[in-house]
Amino acid sequence: MADFSVVGKGVPRVDSLEKVTGKAEFPITFRLPHMLHGKVVRSPHPHARIISIDTSKAERLPGVKVVVTAKNTPRIRLGALYRDRDAFPPDLTVRYVGDAVAAVAAETEDIAEEAAVLVKVKYEELPAVFDTEEAFRTDPPAVVHPELANYECRFERMGIRRRLDPERPNVCDHFKVRQGDVGKGFQEADLIVENRYFTPRIQHCQLEPCASVAWFESDGTLRLVTTGQGAHVTQAEIGEAFNLPPSKVRVECHYLGGAFGGKGRNITEPYAVLLSMKAGGRPVRVCFTRDEHFVCGRSRVPVVTYIKDGVKRDGTIVARELRILVDMGAYADSAIMIVRACAFGPMGIYKTANFKLDSYGVYTNTPMSAPFRGFGNAETLWAVENQMDMIAEKLGLDAVEVRKRNFLKDGERYAFGQIVRSIGIEECLDKAQKWIEWDKKPVQEGSWKRGKGIALGCKGTQTGFPSSALVKVHPDGSVEVRHSSQEIGMGVDTVVAQIAAESFGISMDSVRVVSGDTATCPYGYAPVSSRETFHMGNAVLAACEDAKRELFEVASPKLGVPIELLETRDRKVCVKGQPGKEVRIPLLFRPPGVGYALAKCEIIGKSTFEVPLIPEDPETGQSERQVSSYGYGAQAVEVAVDVETGEVRVLRSVGCFDGGTAINPKMCETQIEGGVGMGIGAALYEELLISEKGETLNPNFRDYKIPTAEDMPNNANVVAMLAPAPHPEGPFGAKGLGEQVMIPYAPAVSNAIYNAVGVRIKELPITPDKILKALKEKKKHFHISQLGKGSS
Amino acid sequence: MKQLIEFRVNGERYEAAVEPNRTLLEVLWEDLGLTGTKMGCNSGECGACTVLLDGMAVCSCLTLAVEAQGKDILSIEGLSSNGKLHPVQQAFIDHHAVQCGYCTPGMIMSAKALLDKNPDPTEDEVRSALQGNLCRCTGYVKIVEAILAAKEKMKV
Numbered sequence: 001m002a003d004f005s006v007v008g009k010g011v012p013r014v015d016s017l018e019k020v021t022g023k024a025e026f027p028i029t030f031r032l033p034h035m036l037h038g039k040v041v042r043s044p045h046p047h048a049r050i051i052s053i054d055t056s057k058a059e060r061l062p063g064v065k066v067v068v069t070a071k072n073t074p075r076i077r078l079g080a081l082y083r084d085r086d087a088f089p090p091d092l093t094v095r096y097v098g099d100a101v102a103a104v105a106a107e108t109e110d111i112a113e114e115a116a117v118l119v120k121v122k123y124e125e126l127p128a129v130f131d132t133e134e135a136f137r138t139d140p141p142a143v144v145h146p147e148l149a150n151y152e153c154r155f156e157r158m159g160i161r162r163r164l165d166p167e168r169p170n171v172c173d174h175f176k177v178r179q180g181d182v183g184k185g186f187q188e189a190d191l192i193v194e195n196r197y198f199t200p201r202i203q204h205c206q207l208e209p210c211a212s213v214a215w216f217e218s219d220g221t222l223r224l225v226t227t228g229q230g231a232h233v234t235q236a237e238i239g240e241a242f243n244l245p246p247s248k249v250r251v252e253c254h255y256l257g258g259a260f261g262g263k264g265r266n267i268t269e270p271y272a273v274l275l276s277m278k279a280g281g282r283p284v285r286v287c288f289t290r291d292e293h294f295v296c297g298r299s300r301v302p303v304v305t306y307i308k309d310g311v312k313r314d315g316t317i318v319a320r321e322l323r324i325l326v327d328m329g330a331y332a333d334s335a336i337m338i339v340r341a342c343a344f345g346p347m348g349i350y351k352t353a354n355f356k357l358d359s360y361g362v363y364t365n366t367p368m369s370a371p372f373r374g375f376g377n378a379e380t381l382w383a384v385e386n387q388m389d390m391i392a393e394k395l396g397l398d399a400v401e402v403r404k405r406n407f408l409k410d411g412e413r414y415a416f417g418q419i420v421r422s423i424g425i426e427e428c429l430d431k432a433q434k435w436i437e438w439d440k441k442p443v444q445e446g447s448w449k450r451g452k453g454i455a456l457g458c459k460g461t462q463t464g465f466p467s468s469a470l471v472k473v474h475p476d477g478s479v480e481v482r483h484s485s486q487e488i489g490m491g492v493d494t495v496v497a498q499i500a501a502e503s504f505g506i507s508m509d510s511v512r513v514v515s516g517d518t519a520t521c522p523y524g525y526a527p528v529s530s531r532e533t534f535h536m537g538n539a540v541l542a543a544c545e546d547a548k549r550e551l552f553e554v555a556s557p558k559l560g561v562p563i564e565l566l567e568t569r570d571r572k573v574c575v576k577g578q579p580g581k582e583v584r585i586p587l588l589f590r591p592p593g594v595g596y597a598l599a600k601c602e603i604i605g606k607s608t609f610e611v612p613l614i615p616e617d618p619e620t621g622q623s624e625r626q627v628s629s630y631g632y633g634a635q636a637v638e639v640a641v642d643v644e645t646g647e648v649r650v651l652r653s654v655g656c657f658d659g660g661t662a663i664n665p666k667m668c669e670t671q672i673e674g675g676v677g678m679g680i681g682a683a684l685y686e687e688l689l690i691s692e693k694g695e696t697l698n699p700n701f702r703d704y705k706i707p708t709a710e711d712m713p714n715n716a717n718v719v720a721m722l723a724p725a726p727h728p729e730g731p732f733g734a735k736g737l738g739e740q741v742m743i744p745y746a747p748a749v750s751n752a753i754y755n756a757v758g759v760r761i762k763e764l765p766i767t768p769d770k771i772l773k774a775l776k777e778k779k780k781h782f783h784i785s786q787l788g789k790g791s792s
Numbered sequence: 793m794k795q796l797i798e799f800r801v802n803g804e805r806y807e808a809a810v811e812p813n814r815t816l817l818e819v820l821w822e823d824l825g826l827t828g829t830k831m832g833c834n835s836g837e838c839g840a841c842t843v844l845l846d847g848m849a850v851c852s853c854l855t856l857a858v859e860a861q862g863k864d865i866l867s868i869e870g871l872s873s874n875g876k877l878h879p880v881q882q883a884f885i886d887h888h889a890v891q892c893g894y895c896t897p898g899m900i901m902s903a904k905a906l907l908d909k910n911p912d913p914t915e916d917e918v919r920s921a922l923q924g925n926l927c928r929c930t931g932y933v934k935i936v937e938a939i940l941a942a943k944e945k946m947k948v
Binding site: 010012013015016017018019020021022023024025026028029031204205206207208209255256257258259260289290488489490491666667669670673674675676677678700701702706707708709710712714715718720 | 821822826827828829830831832833834835837838840867868869871872877881884885886888890891892893894895896897900915916918919920922923924925926927928929930931932933934935936937
């Protein structure tokens with residue numbers, strides 16, 4: 001990469017100072033005078049009809065101002081694709097333990113909690129279904145949405161079709177990919193490897209729970225300060241739900257205390273708005289308790305993956321077939337996007353001439369699912385990356401070698417038809433295996449058995465969503481960027497500042513970044529899908545050029561040279577190749593340094609960047625462009641397994657990732673390290689447990705364990721590396737990084753455990769009891785096979 | 793019935809009338825407007841609400857406000873003095889130990905409590921001191937690195 005001043009450097013984040021001093025504002029601490037506190041009343045049953053709701057006692061409690069139900073409020077329709085959900089169920093049917101039935105607003109949180117308990121609801125229980133595969137059947141124990149075929153499908157007008165299955169009443173979507181002929185491929189194969197894999201429901205555990213404050217201004221404008229991931233998406237969807245145009249809705253969220261895909265789509269907002277509406281526009285705050293956040297704050301889709309691989313003796317895959325069941329929970333909301341998105345992981349790394357994939361969205365009477373870092377790809381690549389090791393072992397080949405033999409290359413096509421551009425996976429794998437010393441078997445010490453494992457990951461950023469930026473040059477020569485993204489912790493504000501600083505040739509101190517307010521920032525899609533560096537980066541670059549062009553139009557007559565010869569540096573407009581021929585930017589304003597830019601009023605550049613989605617063929621999934629760019633990576637780990645207790649410790653960990661050019665290599669490192677933390681949790685500890693009554697059994701940090709500082713290897717044993725493969729369309733060649741960093745972790749650990757003790761657990765998390773059970777089974781089979789030998 | 797309590801926060805004396813069941817975190821937020829301390833779980837399991845009570849790191853969500861009577865509380869807002877950041881705060885910036893920033897105040901307060909008591913902890917001791925502070929973004933790597941760097945600066 002060419003030598004840049006700011007881009008490519010690990011400069012400090014622009015938001016660190018506010019965050020280390022406690023000055024950074026988060027929606028959860030936002031307060032207004034005369035604010036009321038809201039609580040949602042929730043169903044204790046997984047599937048039931050509401051017979052009656054008696055709110056009289058709650059209404060009479062001193063301090064209670066408002067009680068709302070479906071009866072005294074307009075229908076508030078929600079749901080990203082299907083309108084399968086209202087704020088309160090209009091068909092008076094609750095569909096999961098936690099489903100919203102009513103809401104109250106009171107002077108204090110304590111009174112609101114008391115009032116919520118006083119709302120008396122009578123239910124008639126209905127049969128419920130909790131297991132994804134049972135729900136998928138043609139004759140499931142319960143049908144979650146009998147009227148599914150009649151629900152409004154929001155994007156039908158955009159060409160996104162409803163894909164129901166008339167035979168399977170709980171299936172809400174079906175995504176297909178067909179390439180070649182898998183039947184023929186399996187016939188040509190020397191070996192078939194077929195397995196079932198499972199990833200459970202896990203929770204994002206953002207440290208900040210969901211919270212919204214809603215109020216109305218005198219002219220009817222709705223104001224929201226909220227943890228909604230994507231201020232403009234929230235503005236559009238809440239506006240649509242409450243019949244308000246975007247110009248009458250202002251959404252603000254400066255910083256989010258963690259998102260990971262789980263805070264989008266109207267979680268607390270509808271209730272805060274409804275209560276405020278009923279309270280005459282008075283501010284109402286709805287904030288989840290941690291328990292509530294575990295259950296109702298969305299969780300990762302449980303996924304069952306059936307995978308069948310046909311391979312040649314040399315390890316090349318001749319046919320790959322996947323059947324994937326993606327559990328939506330009770331309402332599909334944004335989880336429905338995962339049905340399609342999860343397919344891109346299995347298609348992202350390896351080539352297969354014959355490929356067949358069917359992915360289904362399935363309703364169950366369990367808490368609502370949502371995207372979780374990886375958007376379905378951690379779930380499906382869990383299956384693929386275990387398979388690759390199994391294939392290698394059965395053929396007597398090296399696991400690294402087998403992967404390399406199947407890599408896609410630049411210019412080839414993914415199974416869904418798009419041309420590969422920028423795939424750094426081979427270098428990632430090489431660097432990771434080198435650091436972990438893949439060729440050297442681990443030294444066995446003590447009673448714990450050691451093993452090394454490697455796995456790969458990728459994440460395709462989805463096309464069809466825009467990012468926008470406005471760039472203003474202030475009269476003092478500093479630059480302000482207002483962008484459509486949101487600082488959820490990934491560092492977008494800093495990346496934006498770096499790109500603007502580089503473009504204008506100024507220091508980071510001379511750049512101000514504004515985001516997270518729909519009143520001042522231009523429209524763009526939510527910060528999801530690892531999309532912002534690529535999309536926002538491009539929007540900012542173009543907006544900077546636009547602003548500079550305006551500036552040059554003012555400067556050109558003053559300097560007496562055409563616009564093409566001008567550039568900016570150090571708050572000056574300079575003539576290229578003529579040092580000393582320049583004008584300070586403040587002098588282009590009247591009065592100098594404070595006023596307007598001569599004929600131009602203000603100097604404002606603007607741009608929107610989008611990679612248009614080319615809709616896929618509904619039968620084959622083929623399309624020229626479904627993905628803006630793919631990010632890649634490899635994770636290698638060394639684990640130790642205690643065969644007495646089944647406990648697993650990760651001893652050493654190296655992650656090498658390709659996010660294209662690293663705009664800020666230090667921040668990229670921190671993303672990879674964060675992926676290790678989440679990865680260890682997903683691999684070894686995390687699962688939300690649902691009882692046979694549909695209740696979430698462990699909705700708290702005591703019983704749902706996420707890694708602490710003591711569960712990580714020491715810093716010397718955690719290494720983050722980059723192997724950038726620049727993308728021709730990315731800003732400075734950058735792509736996305738934020739999601740693929742956790743994707744390979746669980747299969748890397750699984751492969752390492754297999755190499756240590758010879759057992760493979762196909763259902764996450766890999767807990768001690770599963771290891772012990774598998775070891776016992778292995779011993780039993782070994783004895784039986786030994787007996788067989790002895791008897792002849 | 794409300795009780796009148798008197799306590800010091802970040803060196804300033806405060807009086808507040810509080811119900812006996814209100815937590816210190818609630819009083820910091822609602823009565824004093826000090827929102828730097830964060831709420832993550834309200835049950836003492838995540839450490840986001842960590843403040844120092846007479847020098848000891850405590851979960852302010854589990855501390856009743858009345859327990860603060862006559863005591864000295866240090867919250868994140870009180871850590872920098874005369875506009876100069878505490879070495880731990882500066883180290884968090886320099887070592888990229890901040891991502892979403894929500895766990896950051898609690899982490900920094902726990903780190904301060906550790907270094908006040910043990911100015912030369914090993915990496916294991918730092919990790920042990922942080923076991924009550926959850927972070928979902930960083931994997932703790934740069935946080936531990938920052939605290940170890942801060943201790944070196946503070947030794948000088």
